[in-house]
Amino acid sequence: MEIKLASVDSVIVYFDNKISLDVSFNVKQYLEEVKKLEGIIDIVPSYTSILITYDIFIYSYDQIVSVLEKIKVNKISSSDNKIVEIPVYYGEEVGLDLKRISEEKNLSIKEIIDIHSSGSYRVYAIGFAPGFAYMGEVDKRININRLENPRKSIPKNSLAIANEQTAIYPQSSPGGWNIIGKTTIEMFDKSLSSLCPVNVGDEVKFYSISKEEFLKQGGVL
Incomplete structure (x- = not known):
């Protein structure tokens, strides 16, 4: 572990x-301990580090x-993290890139859905936008690069993949994921106190639902 100055009131741990499950677990455990400290203004975890903003009227940099440095993390297993199941409608009217991925990967749309929904994904970081959880790793059979020309607007709650990662857009926003x-x-x-239903280190599983069930649950096409 290494701590470096980020700005006048923040440090990066x-x-x-390298991205790995062990590092993800360490980030999560350390994050929970930092939350207990007085004078912490903001905490932003990433794949392998945590940005911590603190009250300079309580701590100097050295303090x-x-x-x-006194916070210790122990090796933990996946059993210490919660499993979150998320329903997904994989219909072509909302899966804007399903057909293209099908053609590029020489897979049927059903095969793409089965592959994606059969996996489990670790939350490595939350960033870019509030609630945007970076999850991995996507099966190599459907691993695909970001769009060359990002869309100006991706609908809220869209499920996407880019390379070995998968994520859900928490709000309508520009983006280049598939x-x-x-x-x-x-x-x-x-x-929610955490503002997001998943946290770093959690395991996410997606399951396919029908169009009817999607609409019944309040989904918007």
């Missing part, structure tokens, strides 16, 4: 330079480093 479906789950929920 680095755990490793915050000393406090953070859209394969849509969920009814709110990924940015102000009623």
